[in-house]
Amino acid sequence: MSFIQTDTYALRGYECDANGLLSIPALMNFMQESANRNVIDYGIGINDLAQRGYGWMLMRFGLRMHQYPHYGQHIRVITYPTFVEKYFIHRDFRVLADDDTLLADARSTWLVFSTEKRSMVPMPDFIRTLTPPADVDSLPKLTLKPDFQAIPVVSTETQSVTVGWFDIDQNQHVNNVSYVQWLLEAMPKEMLQTSELAELDVIFRNESHWPDQLLIRADADDALTFRHRIEQAETSKDVILARSRWR
Amino acid sequence: MSFIQTDTYALRGYECDANGLLSIPALMNFMQESANRNVIDYGIGINDLAQRGYGWMLMRFGLRMHQYPHYGQHIRVITYPTFVEKYFIHRDFRVLADDDTLLADARSTWLVFSTEKRSMVPMPDFIRTLTPPADVDSLPKLTLKPDFQAIPVVSTETQSVTVGWFDIDQNQHVNNVSYVQWLLEAMPKEMLQTSELAELDVIFRNESHWPDQLLIRADADDALTFRHRIEQAETSKDVILARSRWR
Numbered sequence: 001m002s003f004i005q006t007d008t009y010a011l012r013g014y015e016c017d018a019n020g021l022l023s024i025p026a027l028m029n030f031m032q033e034s035a036n037r038n039v040i041d042y043g044i045g046i047n048d049l050a051q052r053g054y055g056w057m058l059m060r061f062g063l064r065m066h067q068y069p070h071y072g073q074h075i076r077v078i079t080y081p082t083f084v085e086k087y088f089i090h091r092d093f094r095v096l097a098d099d100d101t102l103l104a105d106a107r108s109t110w111l112v113f114s115t116e117k118r119s120m121v122p123m124p125d126f127i128r129t130l131t132p133p134a135d136v137d138s139l140p141k142l143t144l145k146p147d148f149q150a151i152p153v154v155s156t157e158t159q160s161v162t163v164g165w166f167d168i169d170q171n172q173h174v175n176n177v178s179y180v181q182w183l184l185e186a187m188p189k190e191m192l193q194t195s196e197l198a199e200l201d202v203i204f205r206n207e208s209h210w211p212d213q214l215l216i217r218a219d220a221d222d223a224l225t226f227r228h229r230i231e232q233a234e235t236s237k238d239v240i241l242a243r244s245r246w247r
Numbered sequence: 248m249s250f251i252q253t254d255t256y257a258l259r260g261y262e263c264d265a266n267g268l269l270s271i272p273a274l275m276n277f278m279q280e281s282a283n284r285n286v287i288d289y290g291i292g293i294n295d296l297a298q299r300g301y302g303w304m305l306m307r308f309g310l311r312m313h314q315y316p317h318y319g320q321h322i323r324v325i326t327y328p329t330f331v332e333k334y335f336i337h338r339d340f341r342v343l344a345d346d347d348t349l350l351a352d353a354r355s356t357w358l359v360f361s362t363e364k365r366s367m368v369p370m371p372d373f374i375r376t377l378t379p380p381a382d383v384d385s386l387p388k389l390t391l392k393p394d395f396q397a398i399p400v401v402s403t404e405t406q407s408v409t410v411g412w413f414d415i416d417q418n419q420h421v422n423n424v425s426y427v428q429w430l431l432e433a434m435p436k437e438m439l440q441t442s443e444l445a446e447l448d449v450i451f452r453n454e455s456h457w458p459d460q461l462l463i464r465a466d467a468d469d470a471l472t473f474r475h476r477i478e479q480a481e482t483s484k485d486v487i488l489a490r491s492r493w494r
Contacts, residue, residue: 020417033260036260170266
């Protein structure tokens with residue numbers, strides 16, 4: 001059986017940013033919620049995996065914003081798995097307005113880890129054998145190693161943030177959305193006020209835990225393109241690397 | 248005409264905390280959203296006031312948590328104005344489970360400020376004359392000056408936080424919920440892990456702005472009662488004072 005998850009979200013005031021438009025963290029939370037519901041239908045939800053000693057880990061996330069919805073608008077988030085491989089499962093998201101205008105789309109790549117070993121394992125059979133929906137236009141898979149990950153982020157201007165209690169979920173994992181929020185909030189003031197995020201490409205590298213201290217820095221490739229790095233303050237280990245494009 | 252606002256919220260994963268229960272910031276955001284919808288019905292919404300050169304400011308908020316709902320549960324948030332006075336308007340919230348169990352209730356006190364003068368004004372007539380619903384059991388008004396505001400918070404252990412882009416709303420005001428989130432996240436680790444908030448009483452004293460730096464500190468009155476202070480790092484002005492009780 002294949003499952004396509006569709007959820008309608010009516011945008012609440014606090015889900016919009018200072019421009020009155022849907023905030024990126026709120027959108028990513030919607031996507032995460034809909035993905036969670038979709039994996040439950042497939043019998044591969046967080047609890048299904050936990051019972052077998054496994055957990056999901058997001059490895060790659062690529063978002064394109066085509067048009068930002070505003071307060072009060074209803075949006076549809078549609079998500080489904082697209083490709084299942086030996087080590088990775090890919091998932092697409094489409095975000096539509098009432099009139100079917102494509103507002104945003106996203107691609108993501110997930111892996112399974114063993115909770116005991118804290119390391120990646122091949123996709124267990126009960127996941128490997130799932131059937132992605134056939135009647136959808138899948139987006140191309142994200143590359144596992146995006147080009148920007150090879151270029152060090154060297155800016156000496158850092159912002160510091162502490163992983164907070166409300167950043168962690170029931171499995172004590174830091175919500176992936178928190179990282180993106182921190183990365184965006186560390187952007188230059190004028191960018192946030194006068195530009196909007198057009199594209200975001202993220203690679204998740206290492207876990208962080210509550211209440212770790214993290215450092216955030218960014219290099220500008222040009223006026224509208226940035227490479228971001230969040231690292232553990234104590235160990236300097238990469239937590240995430242990302243590239244953003246603005247308009 | 249009187250209006251009672253009732254909204255149903257189905258709890259999403261990211262609206263729950265590490266214990267799998269509704270997070271206080273999420274609940275307060277629901278309350279704020281429902282209050283916004285209620286004031287729109289009364290013709291005294293944020294935009295109605297802005298057009299006349301006014302704004303709402305939350306001055307007092309008192310929350311009691313009776314029972315925490317969990318992920319997937321549907322809750323009803325009911326809110327309405329209770330008393331209108333020369334300078335203040337009072338609003339109650341009730342949060343009910345599907346079977347009408349009272350999960351939480353809250354009282355709040357609001358004032359109107361002039362956007363030009365940035366100071367409090369008497370309630371304009373178009374607000375003063377509104378009719379609160381008659382067929383409700385109003386909670387007693389919150390005192391304007393709670394006893395804890397007279398006791399200085401002296402702890403030298405401070406946590407620092409920067410007002411972030413996603414903490415401000417379309418009117419460039421810091422979301423009141425952000426303050427409460429920071430105050431809770433600054434609590435001792437063990438309290439967050441092993442206790443739950445039973446009561447929270449807040450007085451909002453001075454505005455803060457993006458990207459101000461704030462300092463958060465707390466004194467314990469006993470093992471389960473704390474007094475909190477958030478202040479401007481630069482000026483040491485009080486931003487909020489609060490008392491929390493835990494169980």
